[in-house]
Amino acid sequence: MTETTTEETQPTFRSDVTVELVKHSAADTDVLWAARVSTAGGQSLEEITKDPERSEGLINFLMRDRHGSPFEHNSMTFFVSAPIFVFREFMRHRVGWSYNEESGRYRELRPVFYVPGRDRRLVQEVRPGKYVFVEGTEEQHRTATRAMEQTYRDSYAAYQEMLAAGVAREVARSVLPVGLFSSMYATCNARSLMHFLTLRTQHETAAVPSFPQREIEMVGELMEAEWARIMPLTHAAFNRNGRVAP
Ligand SMILES: Cc1cc2nc3c(=O)[nH]c(=O)nc-3n(C[C@H](O)[C@H](O)[C@H](O)COP(=O)(O)OP(=O)(O)OC[C@H]3O[C@@H](n4cnc5c(N)ncnc54)[C@H](O)[C@@H]3O)c2cc1C
Numbered sequence: 503m504t505e506t507t508t509e510e511t512q513p514t515f516r517s518d519v520t521v522e523l524v525k526h527s528a529a530d531t532d533v534l535w536a537a538r539v540s541t542a543g544g545q546s547l548e549e550i551t552k553d554p555e556r557s558e559g560l561i562n563f564l565m566r567d568r569h570g571s572p573f574e575h576n577s578m579t580f581f582v583s584a585p586i587f588v589f590r591e592f593m594r595h596r597v598g599w600s601y602n603e604e605s606g607r608y609r610e611l612r613p614v615f616y617v618p619g620r621d622r623r624l625v626q627e628v629r630p631g632k633y634v635f636v637e638g639t640e641e642q643h644r645t646a647t648r649a650m651e652q653t654y655r656d657s658y659a660a661y662q663e664m665l666a667a668g669v670a671r672e673v674a675r676s677v678l679p680v681g682l683f684s685s686m687y688a689t690c691n692a693r694s695l696m697h698f699l700t701l702r703t704q705h706e707t708a709a710v711p712s713f714p715q716r717e718i719e720m721v722g723e724l725m726e727a728e729w730a731r732i733m734p735l736t737h738a739a740f741n742r743n744g745r746v747a748p
């Protein structure tokens with residue numbers, strides 16, 4: 503069994519998620535380069551950046567008319583730390599995504615758990631599929647935090663008890679809840695990221711509104727900020743055209 507320090511066996515509670523762009527090969531010029539093979543054949547990247555206005559116009563045209571494939575010639579790898587319930591939703595995105603997640607069989611899981619922050623709207627209104635969330639009261643926040651922290655402590659103690667008794671990690675983990683933090687590498691391209699953002703973020707300019715769970719939206723927002731930095735023209739065209747993936 504893996505040795506752990508006392509510190510690691512004491513549950514800690516987090517209200518945030520983290521996203522790090524660990525590597526990428528992604529730029530607006532990749533889109534232009536792929537698109538212009540249609541009309542000009544092979545050409546250098548310097549050649550296609552000569553006329554910025556024309557380049558911006560071409561990316562916008564591709565986005566508007568949903569010519570999606572030029573947005574696939576790039577790659578971004580993110581390291582994401584978030585609760586398991588977020589990963590469960592995330593991994594439904596099958597196309598243009600690759601995932602590797604930390605193992606609960608090969609390592610002892612660390613006791614880091616999600617509790618909603620004070621700014622997380624707690625109360626759900628309106629009909630299923632079109633939820634609206636409103637502020638919770640202080641009392642509702644206290645109740646949620648207390649119930650979650652107690653359950654997390656109890657379940658992690660049960661996990662530890664089984665490990666100490668020699669039960670395999672893959673069996674003992676059954677008692678851990680979906681609020682446990684996990685981590686993964688997720689690799690995508692701009693087209694698959696846009697499809698993800700269409701469905702998993704809310705935005706006032708979205709042509710098709712979506713109603714994602716806030717915690718996966720938090721991950722989406724952090725990914726979007728990284729992507730916007732490295733592909734600003736593509737990101738702007740995405741917003742200009744209703745945030746619909748081409
Ligand atoms: C707000 C919200 C609520 C949700 N609620 C639920 C829920 O209650 N229960 C639940 O099970 N899921 C739920 N989902 C998940 C949802 O049904 C999708 O699985 C998820 O959003 C991934 O979307 P996708 O299939 O378009 O993405 P990807 O799997 O990445 O697919 C991308 C695109 O490829 C095409 N494609 C992929 N696979 C196929 C295929 N087999 N056949 C034909 N075309 C294919 C489609 O055009 C698809 O849009 C929810 C999603 C959202 C955003």
